[in-house]
Amino acid sequence: MDKPPRVRFAPSPTGDLHVGGLRTALYNHLFARRHRGRFILRIEDTDRERHLEGAAAQILKLLRVCGLEPDEGPEIGGDFGPYVQSQRLQIYRQAAGRLLDAGHAYPCFCGSRSEAQRSEQQRALGQGAGYDRRCRTLEPAQAKYRMESEEHVLRLKVPLEGEIIHRDMIRGDVVFPLADVDDQVIIKSDGFPTYHLANVVDDHLMEITHVIRGEEWLSSVPKHLLLYRYLGVKPPEFAHLPLILNEQRQKLSKREGTGSVQAWFQRGIPPEALINYVALLGWHSTDDRDVYSLSELVDAFDLTRVSKSGAIFDAVKLEWLSGEHLRKLNTDDLIQRCKPFLKDTEFSEIDDATIQMFIESIRNNLHRLDQLSGLLKPFSLKPPPPDAESLNWLQTDAARRLLPLLTNRWRALPQPDAEALLNIVRDCGKETGIKGKDLWMPVRAALTGMTTGPELRVIITYLGDRQAIDRMAQACDLIQ
Numbered sequence: 220m221d222k223p224p225r226v227r228f229a230p231s232p233t234g235d236l237h238v239g240g241l242r243t244a245l246y247n248h249l250f251a252r253r254h255r256g257r258f259i260l261r262i263e264d265t266d267r268e269r270h271l272e273g274a275a276a277q278i279l280k281l282l283r284v285c286g287l288e289p290d291e292g293p294e295i296g297g298d299f300g301p302y303v304q305s306q307r308l309q310i311y312r313q314a315a316g317r318l319l320d321a322g323h324a325y326p327c328f329c330g331s332r333s334e335a336q337r338s339e340q341q342r343a344l345g346q347g348a349g350y351d352r353r354c355r356t357l358e359p360a361q362a363k364y365r366m367e368s369e370e371h372v373l374r375l376k377v378p379l380e381g382e383i384i385h386r387d388m389i390r391g392d393v394v395f396p397l398a399d400v401d402d403q404v405i406i407k408s409d410g411f412p413t414y415h416l417a418n419v420v421d422d423h424l425m426e427i428t429h430v431i432r433g434e435e436w437l438s439s440v441p442k443h444l445l446l447y448r449y450l451g452v453k454p455p456e457f458a459h460l461p462l463i464l465n466e467q468r469q470k471l472s473k474r475e476g477t478g479s480v481q482a483w484f485q486r487g488i489p490p491e492a493l494i495n496y497v498a499l500l501g502w503h504s505t506d507d508r509d510v511y512s513l514s515e516l517v518d519a520f521d522l523t524r525v526s527k528s529g530a531i532f533d534a535v536k537l538e539w540l541s542g543e544h545l546r547k548l549n550t551d552d553l554i555q556r557c558k559p560f561l562k563d564t565e566f567s568e569i570d571d572a573t574i575q576m577f578i579e580s581i582r583n584n585l586h587r588l589d590q591l592s593g594l595l596k597p598f599s600l601k602p603p604p605p606d607a608e609s610l611n612w613l614q615t616d617a618a619r620r621l622l623p624l625l626t627n628r629w630r631a632l633p634q635p636d637a638e639a640l641l642n643i644v645r646d647c648g649k650e651t652g653i654k655g656k657d658l659w660m661p662v663r664a665a666l667t668g669m670t671t672g673p674e675l676r677v678i679i680t681y682l683g684d685r686q687a688i689d690r691m692a693q694a695c696d697l698i699q
């Protein structure tokens with residue numbers, strides 16, 4: 220690369236950040252960092268109908284949470300601002316004016332003709348879908364005159380024949396017959412540019428060298444390349460990333476929850492894990508490694524190894540990676556991240572040392588922080604009645620023999636700490652010949668009402684000997 224690249228993430232603020240958007244931002248960020256270039260955030264808010272207040276700020280916030288801080292952008296500034304398209308309208312109007320003057324664009328007054336009228340006429344003329352180009356042949360003087368008083372849009376005059384050959388960094392050569400390309404609207408009747416014009420003008424003025432974006436924009440490439448040509452400027456390189464699909468091979472949707480970045484964070488997937496996972500949606504390194512930190516991704520990522528075929532979103536793998544990242548966090552960090560997930564539980568007020576003790580006891584089973592309240596149930600001071608499996612264990616012959624014996628011995632202990640209580644379980648096991656699960660499951664069931672959970676030593680330490688002995692006694696009453 221002769222000079223450092225400039226790449227951009229250019230979301231439209233129409234809702235919360237999609238997992239596909241996060242991947243686009245990530246790949247741009249990785250490419251910029253890898254080649255010591257600049258990563259730019261540009262907000263493409265020219266679609267006023269779909270614009271959602273606050274969405275742009277939320278996107279920037281999520282990028283920051285993920286460690287993908289842009290080098291230039293809204294709130295951050297830079298030499299190529301403003302970075303919000305609705306603040307650049309004059310720039311697009313000038314560009315559109317140049318296209319109009321040079322005969323590469325024309326005003327269209329068909330807005331008032333109904334869709335039904337248009338498609339009927341198109342059918343009669345044997346034309347396919349898309350605009351029927353009725354205004355393309357208007358007399359220029361007459362068109363100019365009508366522009367003064369009539370509502371209109373500006374359209375790009377796409378050549379009627381020929382083809383555009385596009386060389387994509389990921390997809391290779393793609394040929395677009397121009398006959399299939401519509402005369403795209405570039406300025407809408409509200410005076411706002413469409414995505415196509417604003418995007419091309421800004422990529423040029425912001426000196427973007429590489430456009431890395433989702434495959435859904437590939438079909439826009441011929442329009443964009445024509446715009447670059449007619450504006451007399453060199454297009455950037457393009458890389459179109461494969462679609463992200465769900466297991467049914469449909470587009471990943473935010474509505475189902477799997478497509479929404481925010482929804483994963485709410486479920487307690489740490490940003491490190493989500494970043495790691497989305498990096499693998501369409502890319503893998505030569506050694507097929509899975510677990511990466513962001514800085515390791517910067518070193519390993521290579522845009523030319525991104526695949527062409529759609530990537531399937533696998534929530535199980537994401538959760539597995541999430542567990543790996545949670546285990547790598549340092550304890551203090553993990554404690555702080557756990558706190559919001561303990562807020563509405565009976566553990567909302569516990570101190571850091573106890574949280575630490577809790578998480579160490581369940582760390583190997585933790586994949587999402589929203590599992591905390593479930594995994595910590597065995598520590599509850601208000602346990603629900605024993606579940607069905609626990610009841611089974613409590614009603615075995617072994618339990619009926621063991622539990623009363625244990626209760627009496629526990630009660631008789633002068634210093635009943637967790638270690639002493641557990642030693643008694645072992646002693647009783649030896650004396651009665653009850654061992655393995657037959658020995659330990661009834662004890663666990665009596666103490667927690669559950670058959671799975673953290674080590675009994677940790678549970679008893681937290682509950683305290685009184686509580687442990689009382690629960691054992693209650694279990695005895697239950698099975699008598």
Ligand code: GLU
Pocket residue numbers: 229230231263414418431432433436
């Ligand atoms: N504003 C477009 C989007 O919402 C950007 C497409 C592009 O990167 O060119 O995804």
